[in-house]
Amino acid sequence: MLHHTAVKAALSAAVVIPALLIPAAGSAYAASPASGQTVTAQATSFDAKCRSHSRTYVLKKYYREVPVGPPTFITLRCGTSTWGWKHIKAGHGWNSTMDRKISAAIGTGDPNGRGGYSTYANQCPRVEKFRTIIGTPGGRNDLLTAYKVDQPAVADAARC
Known part of the structure; x- marks a missing residue:
């Protein structure tokens, strides 16, 4: 009898667990914002963290390699x-691509003259191609904004 009960419990769990792993149509993981971009798990996690913490709560650190000394970071x-x-x-949308572009601009991009770093074609x-601006009311090494751009670098235009 004990063996029969264990088999029933295992079969019951096998049916319930996959149902828990499939996001419901109304869940945050299955939803898309008005912009049509896919909501990532990280965005959902950041939403939850920002709801329960202050505006100065650090969600992530982006690291920049420097020639001498330890890497610096932007929060x-x-x-x-x-x-x-x-x-x-x-204002600009958040997904894994935006996160990667921010990381690339801060990590290896060139200073852009606007207090941040940019990547260029x-x-x-x-x-x-992409710009970050650093410095906020929350801190000097904080990410103010990041966005896609398509314009020639003014200082470099004359050198070609």
Whole structure:
């Protein structure tokens, strides 16, 4: 009898567990924002963290290699509608691609003269593809915003 009960319990669990792993149509993982971009698990996690923490809560650190000494880092804080993660999510969209572009710009991009770092297309004149701006009311080394751009770098245009 004990063996029969264990088999029933195992079969019951086998049916319930997969149902728990499939996101419901109304869940945060299955939903898409109005922009049509896919909501990532990280965005859902950041939403939850920012709901329960202040605007200065650090969500992530982006590291920049420097020639001498330890790497420096730029923090992404929850922020507000005008700076930080909430601003980027609402104004520019947040997904894994945005996260990767921010990481690339901060990690290996060139200073952009706007207090941040940018990535450029490899052409002449150089065309700025993605820009970050650093410095917020929350901190000097905080990410204010990040966004896609398609414009020639003014200083480099004359050199071609």
